[in-house]
Amino acid sequence: MIQHHFASREHYDFRLEHDGVLVSWAVPKGLPEESGRNHLAVMTEDHPLEYATFEGTIPKGNTAPAGSTCGTPASTTSRSGATTR
Template structure:
């Protein structure tokens, strides 16, 4: 039996106290969401580059998270 797998891919617009408005890019790899932060919005045309700063891995539950992180992890 062949199993089909489509990894999770999300971009969250996010405001943090220290970083201000930015975008979190998250891609599911090996059971976690590998994460990067981008200051500028993601490009919609080919061959446009954005600086992506690596962030700690996130649990898969962050893929559909909506709301405010009050303190600590991710609130920054």
């Protein structure tokens, strides 16, 4: 899944379910707009499966800085900032 995430800076998270957790990578420069292009993905800590359906503000003390927001994987955000499903 891919989640649009607003933490210390806006980025995308790529997550795969494996052994009961979401193995996660941050994609700091955004998703490639062209097929065949690659962008850096930095492996981060595993996340609980509940993050797969989470949308909203991440509580203080959890994985991201307090006040961070995250969209559900069904959401995609265009370059203009409009979120669509």
